[in-house]
Amino acid sequence: MKKYIKEFINDMENKIQENHKFTKEEIDIIRIKITDFQHERLIHLLVTLFYGIFALFFLLMSKDHVLFLFPFLFEVIFLLFYIKHYFFLENAVQYIYTLYDKIIQSKKKE
Secondary structure, three states, X not given: OHHHHXXXXXXXXXXHHOOOOOOHHHHHHHHHHHHHHHHHHHHHHHHHHHHHHHHHHXXXXXXXXXXXXXXXXXXXXXXXXXXXXXXXXXXXXXXXXXXXXXXXXXXXXX
């Protein structure tokens, strides 16, 4: 997904710099992709929250038995990478909003 979003952003940036005349169909496709990226972001947010909850659960359980520290450490490491990926998604989608706004503004000038 990361590669796909980066390629999509690069394609949009190149078209904007070249003063590409976006058709209604292209704008609709961009809007659909934004919606898809928003859904992806929501799913990753939910997974991140659940992993955080599970990590807290294992941390609390480690008070009763030390062996629960192993799944806790696994969860925390996985959670850190997942948070990094979620922030990429969040920032990329917000940046796509600004690119979409530029496209709409250029369309209004026509």
